[in-house]
Amino acid sequence: MDFEKVFKFLLEYFETHNIRYALMGGFALHAAGYSRATADIDFLIHADDMAKMRELLLNLGYELIHESEDVSNYKGLLKELGQIDFVHARREYTRNMLKRAKEYGILKNKFKVRVLDTEDIIGLKIQASANDPKREARDWADIEQLLTLHHDRLDTRLLREYFSLFGLEHKLDTLLEKVKNA
Numbered sequence: 001m002d003f004e005k006v007f008k009f010l011l012e013y014f015e016t017h018n019i020r021y022a023l024m025g026g027f028a029l030h031a032a033g034y035s036r037a038t039a040d041i042d043f044l045i046h047a048d049d050m051a052k053m054r055e056l057l058l059n060l061g062y063e064l065i066h067e068s069e070d071v072s073n074y075k076g077l078l079k080e081l082g083q084i085d086f087v088h089a090r091r092e093y094t095r096n097m098l099k100r101a102k103e104y105g106i107l108k109n110k111f112k113v114r115v116l117d118t119e120d121i122i123g124l125k126i127q128a129s130a131n132d133p134k135r136e137a138r139d140w141a142d143i144e145q146l147l148t149l150h151h152d153r154l155d156t157r158l159l160r161e162y163f164s165l166f167g168l169e170h171k172l173d174t175l176l177e178k179v180k181n182a
Helices: 003-016 025-031 047-059 092-100 118-131 133-153 156-165 169-180
Strands: 021-024 040-046 062-067 071-076 083-089 102-106 111-115
Touching: 003 040, 003 111, 021 025, 021 092, 021 118, 025 040, 025 102, 025 111, 040 047, 040 092, 047 062, 047 071, 047 083, 083 092, 092 118, 118 133, 118 156, 133 169, 156 169
Parallel strands: 021 111, 040 083
Antiparallel strands: 021 040, 062 071, 071 083, 102 111
């Protein structure tokens, strides 16, 4: 995947068409100070903006490989276009995540992009692991690393709210104790 090429056209489109978005996934982890390999680009995008994105991506040579009320996945017909995944912000929680997103430089500061706050990255990783048990090990490793890096400046009230949505408050307490004693 040619990340620079894809980010260039996406960010220009987001700007000119007032698309409400925030970067999540592997690139957001990097912005939060934790790097791991990624093969795609993941965005949280306002649900009302998805029709515009669908039209753009289909016209640029992407194939819609999955779409539901909550997510959509596009794969480029050319390898350089790669895969782009979207979570549709249609509920209050995810729309508030979009509002909290802040601008960061990515790809050696070549692009300025809105990125989810660390707490919101963690919240979506909790949800992803609950929805797909195959992701559990990777997502919980990412969560633990983010907590280790940022435990002293995180909004624990918001984190507790995310963990409690899935009945995992005890897991937050265990992880916070672990990272504080590390």
